[in-house]
Amino acid sequence: MTDETDIAGKASVEVAADKGVAANLMHEPVSIGTWVGVWALGLLNLIPLIGFILYMAALAFIAFGGKVNLSLQNWAKAMLIISAVVILLLILLLCGVFSLGVFESMINQVFYEIDY
Numbered sequence: 464m465t466d467e468t469d470i471a472g473k474a475s476v477e478v479a480a481d482k483g484v485a486a487n488l489m490h491e492p493v494s495i496g497t498w499v500g501v502w503a504l505g506l507l508n509l510i511p512l513i514g515f516i517l518y519m520a521a522l523a524f525i526a527f528g529g530k531v532n533l534s535l536q537n538w539a540k541a542m543l544i545i546s547a548v549v550i551l552l553l554i555l556l557l558c559g560v561f562s563l564g565v566f567e568s569m570i571n572q573v574f575y576e577i578d579y
Contacts, residue, residue: 489530489531489532489533490532490533491532492534493532493534493535497532497535501535501538504518504521505518507521519543519546522539522542522543522546523539523543525538525539526539526540526543
């Protein structure tokens, strides 16, 4: 009976130690190599349209995904918030430009008032 108790006790200590190591890794400083990788992830934005979608998906995975360093999670959440604000401002700007007819007057000026 004591052998089974010892084995169960050792197993629970090992599981607790593994959880402690995982928790410690979440709070470790992020290495320079990881930050370079995160910067390289931003290069996805160079691919038209698809790159932005992939970048946002990667940010969402880092922010809300599995076991990722806490600093990286906070950075990804901040980048998602900033991206959402920028997208909202661009949509509002485009709506304003189209509603004022500024875009239409620019098109008319370029295409219809050309002297030949």
